[in-house]
Amino acid sequence: MNLEYFFSLFLGGMTRGSIYALIALGYTMVYGIIKLINFAHGEIYMIGAFTALIIGGALSLTSMNPVAIFIIAAIVAIVYSAAYGYTIEKIAYKPLRNAPRLSALISAIGVSIFLQNYVLLSQTSDFLPFPNLLPEFGFLKPVENFLSTTQFLILLSTAVVMILLTILIKFTKMGKAMRATAQDQQMAQLVGINVNRVISMTFIIGSATAALGGVLITTHIGQINFYIGFIAGIKAFVAAVLGGIGSIPGAVLGSFVLGLTESFGTGYISSDYEDAFAFIILILILIFKPSGLLGRKENEKV
Amino acid sequence: MINLKKIRKAILTAVWFMFLTFPLMVMKVNTIENTVQWRWINLAYIGISAFIFSLFWEDLLKRRDNIASKDKKKSINNKISRKLENKKIRNISLFVLILIVVLFPFIMSMYQTSIITTALMYVVLGLGLNIVVGFGGLLHLGYAAFYAVGAYTYGLLYYHFGLSFWLCLPLGALFSALFGIILGFPILRLRGDYLAIVTLAFGEITKLVLENWNDFSFGPSGIANIPRPMFFGIKLKLAEVTNFTYFIAIGLTILTIIVIKRLESSKIGRAWEAMREDEIACQSMGIDITKAKLTAFSMGAVWAGIMGVLFAAKTTFINPASFTTWESIVILCVVVIGGMGSIPGVIVGALIFILTPEYLRAFSEYRMLIFGLALVIMMIFRPGGIIPKIRKTHQFKVKEVKE
Numbered sequence: 153m154n155l156e157y158f159f160s161l162f163l164g165g166m167t168r169g170s171i172y173a174l175i176a177l178g179y180t181m182v183y184g185i186i187k188l189i190n191f192a193h194g195e196i197y198m199i200g201a202f203t204a205l206i207i208g209g210a211l212s213l214t215s216m217n218p219v220a221i222f223i224i225a226a227i228v229a230i231v232y233s234a235a236y237g238y239t240i241e242k243i244a245y246k247p248l249r250n251a252p253r254l255s256a257l258i259s260a261i262g263v264s265i266f267l268q269n270y271v272l273l274s275q276t277s278d279f280l281p282f283p284n285l286l287p288e289f290g291f292l293k294p295v296e297n298f299l300s301t302t303q304f305l306i307l308l309s310t311a312v313v314m315i316l317l318t319i320l321i322k323f324t325k326m327g328k329a330m331r332a333t334a335q336d337q338q339m340a341q342l343v344g345i346n347v348n349r350v351i352s353m354t355f356i357i358g359s360a361t362a363a364l365g366g367v368l369i370t371t372h373i374g375q376i377n378f379y380i381g382f383i384a385g386i387k388a389f390v391a392a393v394l395g396g397i398g399s400i401p402g403a404v405l406g407s408f409v410l411g412l413t414e415s416f417g418t419g420y421i422s423s424d425y426e427d428a429f430a431f432i433i434l435i436l437i438l439i440f441k442p443s444g445l446l447g448r449k450e451n452e453k454v
Numbered sequence: 455m456i457n458l459k460k461i462r463k464a465i466l467t468a469v470w471f472m473f474l475t476f477p478l479m480v481m482k483v484n485t486i487e488n489t490v491q492w493r494w495i496n497l498a499y500i501g502i503s504a505f506i507f508s509l510f511w512e513d514l515l516k517r518r519d520n521i522a523s524k525d526k527k528k529s530i531n532n533k534i535s536r537k538l539e540n541k542k543i544r545n546i547s548l549f550v551l552i553l554i555v556v557l558f559p560f561i562m563s564m565y566q567t568s569i570i571t572t573a574l575m576y577v578v579l580g581l582g583l584n585i586v587v588g589f590g591g592l593l594h595l596g597y598a599a600f601y602a603v604g605a606y607t608y609g610l611l612y613y614h615f616g617l618s619f620w621l622c623l624p625l626g627a628l629f630s631a632l633f634g635i636i637l638g639f640p641i642l643r644l645r646g647d648y649l650a651i652v653t654l655a656f657g658e659i660t661k662l663v664l665e666n667w668n669d670f671s672f673g674p675s676g677i678a679n680i681p682r683p684m685f686f687g688i689k690l691k692l693a694e695v696t697n698f699t700y701f702i703a704i705g706l707t708i709l710t711i712i713v714i715k716r717l718e719s720s721k722i723g724r725a726w727e728a729m730r731e732d733e734i735a736c737q738s739m740g741i742d743i744t745k746a747k748l749t750a751f752s753m754g755a756v757w758a759g760i761m762g763v764l765f766a767a768k769t770t771f772i773n774p775a776s777f778t779t780w781e782s783i784v785i786l787c788v789v790v791i792g793g794m795g796s797i798p799g800v801i802v803g804a805l806i807f808i809l810t811p812e813y814l815r816a817f818s819e820y821r822m823l824i825f826g827l828a829l830v831i832m833m834i835f836r837p838g839g840i841i842p843k844i845r846k847t848h849q850f851k852v853k854e855v856k857e
Binding site for chain 2: 203210
C-alpha cells in the first residue's frame with residue numbers, strides 16, 4: 153500500500169466529486185421544484201466551458217494579465233450559462249408545466265440535441281485546447297505531487313459555492329420561497345410566492361454553478377469539445393439520485409461518493425471499467441436505500 | 455393580431471437572443487493557431503429569426519390552450535377513428551394499406567426498403583418499450599441492453615455453434631426475457647426516477663461489459679460476418695435478401711401488434727394499468743405487484759431481443775457502440791412522441807421519428823439541429839403525443855337500463 157498513491161487518488165476523487173457536485177446541484181434543485189429531469193443541464197455546463205474558452209482565447213491575444221483574463225472569462229461564462237438556463241426554461245419547459253411528466257423530459261432531450269448541434273455547427277467538432285492562464289501557486293509546492301493548482305482551485309471554489317448556496321437557501325427570502333415551492337407549488341402560490349420567479353431563479357442558480365464546474369474542469373483537463381456535456385450530465389444525474397434527488401446536501405454527498413468510487417476503482421481495480429464503478433455503486437446503494445442516501449422517505453397516500 | 459406592444463416585445467426578444475448567441479455564433483476562436491474569426495452576419499440572422507419567432511409564439515400557445523379546452527370530439531384523430539368505424543371505408547383503407555406494404559420493396563429502391571425496415575424495427579422496439587413505460591408506467595432508460603442481448607445471442611451462437619437466424623429468433627427473445635427478469639428483481643422496491651436511473655445504469659453496465667470483456671464479446675471490435683436470414687435454407691442475393699428482411703420485419707411487426715393488443719386487454723394488461731395508476735391501491739385490490747412488474751419487464755424485453763437478432767442479421771455486424779444509452783433514449787422518444795400507451799401512436803411515432811432524420815439528409819449537417827428543435831416544438835404543441843391514448847370507456851345507455 154503506497155500512501156502517496158492513495159492520497160493522490162483521494163484528492164483526484166475529491167476533485168472529480170467537486171465537479172459532479174457543481175453540476176448535480178442544478179439537477180437536484182430543478183428536480184426538487186418542478187420534478188423534471190433536466191437532460192439539457194449537461195449542455196449548459198458544456199456551453200459554460202465553451203464560452204470561457206472563446207472569451208479566454210480571444211482575450212489571451214491581447215496583452216492582459218492571464219489571471220485577469222481567467223476571471224473575466226469565468227464570469228462571462230457564468231453569466232451566459234445562467235442566461236441560457238433562464239431562456240431554455242421559458243421556451244421549452246414553461247409551456248409544459250401542466251403536461252405529462254415524460255413530455256417535459258422529451259422536450260429536455262430535444263433541447264439537449266439542439267444545443268449540442270448548435271455548438272457543433274457554430275464552433276467546431278474538434279477538441280479545442282484551453283489556453284493555459286493560471287500560474288502555479290507557490291504555496292502548493294510541497295504537495296504538488298498530489299495536488300495541482302487547478303485541483304486546489306476546484307476544491308476551494310466548490311466549498312465556497314456550497315457555503316454560499318446553503319446561506320442562500322437557509323437564510324434569504326428567496327431561499328425560503330424556494331423551499332416552499334418545492335414542498336407544495338399551489339400552496340406557495342396561495343401565500344403570495346411568485347412561483348414563476350422562483351423557478352426562473354432556480355434555473356439561473358443551477359446553470360451558474362454548472363458553468364463554474366465547466367470552466368474549472370476545462371482548465372483542469374485542458375481541452376473540450378461539444379460532446380462533453382452528455383456524459384457529465386449523466387454522471388451528475390447519477391450523483392444526484394445517489395444522494396436522494398431533490399436534496400441539496402444529498403447531491404453533494406452523492407457526488408463525492410461517486411467521485412471517490414471512480415477514482416479508487418480505476419486506481420486499484422481496473423481503468424477499463426471506469427464508468428461501471430459509478431453505476432455499480434449506484435445500484436448497490438439504491439437496493440439498500442431505495443430513496444438515496446439522504447432522500448426523504450415520502451409517506452405515500454392513495 | 456399584430457400591435458405595437460407585440461412588436462416592442464419581439465424587438466426585445468430579438469435583442470436578447472442576439473446577446474445570448476453572441477460568443478458562440480459570432481466569435482470563432484482557434485486556440486491552436488491563436489486566431490479569432492468574427493462573423494457579424496450571423497447576428498443579423500439570429501435577430502431577424504428571433505423577431506419573427508417571437509411575433510407568433512404567444513398566439514400559437516394561446517391557440518393550443520384554446521384547442522385543448524374545446525370539445526375533443528372535433529379533433530382530427532377522432533374524425534379518423536369515426537370514419538374507420540364505417541366498414542366500407544375500413545375495408546378499402548385496409549386493402550390499400552396491404553397493397554402498399556406488399557408492393558413497396560418492388561417499386562422503391564433498395565435504399566428506401568432498407569430505411570423502412572429500420573423504421574419497422576423501431577416500431578417493434580417502441581411497442582415493446584411501450585409495455586414497460588406506457589402500460590406499466592415504469593420509466594425505463596436502459597432498453598437498449600435488451601436489444602444488445604438479442605443481437606449478441608445471434609452473433610455469439612452463430613460464431614460458436616453456427617446456429618441459424620430462425621433458431622436464434624426465439625432464443626434471443628428467451629434470453630432477453632430472462633435478462634429482463636434478472637434486472638427486474640433488484641429494483642422491485644424502487645419507484646419513479648430512482649427506477650429510471652437504475653435501468654440507465656444497467657444499460658450502461660451491459661454496454662461496458664460488452665466493450666471490455668474481450669474473451670466473451672470480442673470487445674469494441676464486435677462480431678463481423680453474421681449471415682443474413684436464409685429463405686428455407688436457400689442463400690439469397692443481396693437485393694433479394696433486403697426485400698426478404700423487409701418482409702420479415704413486416705411479419706414481426708404484425709405479430710407484435712396482435713400480441714400486444716391481446717396483452718393490453720388481458721388480465722395482466724389490466725394489472726399493469728392498475729399498477730401505473732397507483733401501486734398501493736393496486737396492491738390492496740389483490741394484484742401481485744411483483745408479478746406485474748416482472749412480467750412487464752420481461753414482456754417488454756422479448757421484443758427487444760427479437761429485434762436484436764433481426765438487427766444483427768440485417769447489418770451483419772454488431773459492436774457495443776450500437777447499444778448505448780442514446781439508443782435507449784431514441785426508443786423512449788418514439789414511445790412518448792407517438793403517445794404513451796397508444797399502439798397506433800407508437801407506430802406513427804416510430805415511422806416519423808426514424809424517417810424524418812433520414813429524409814432531412816437534404817439539410818445534411820443541420821438535420822440534428824432541426825430534429826432537436828422539432829422534438830421541443832412537438833412536445834409543446836402535442837404533449838400527449840401524436841395519437842394520444844384513448845382510455846377505454848364503458849357507457850350504459852338509458853334504454854338498456856330500463857329493460
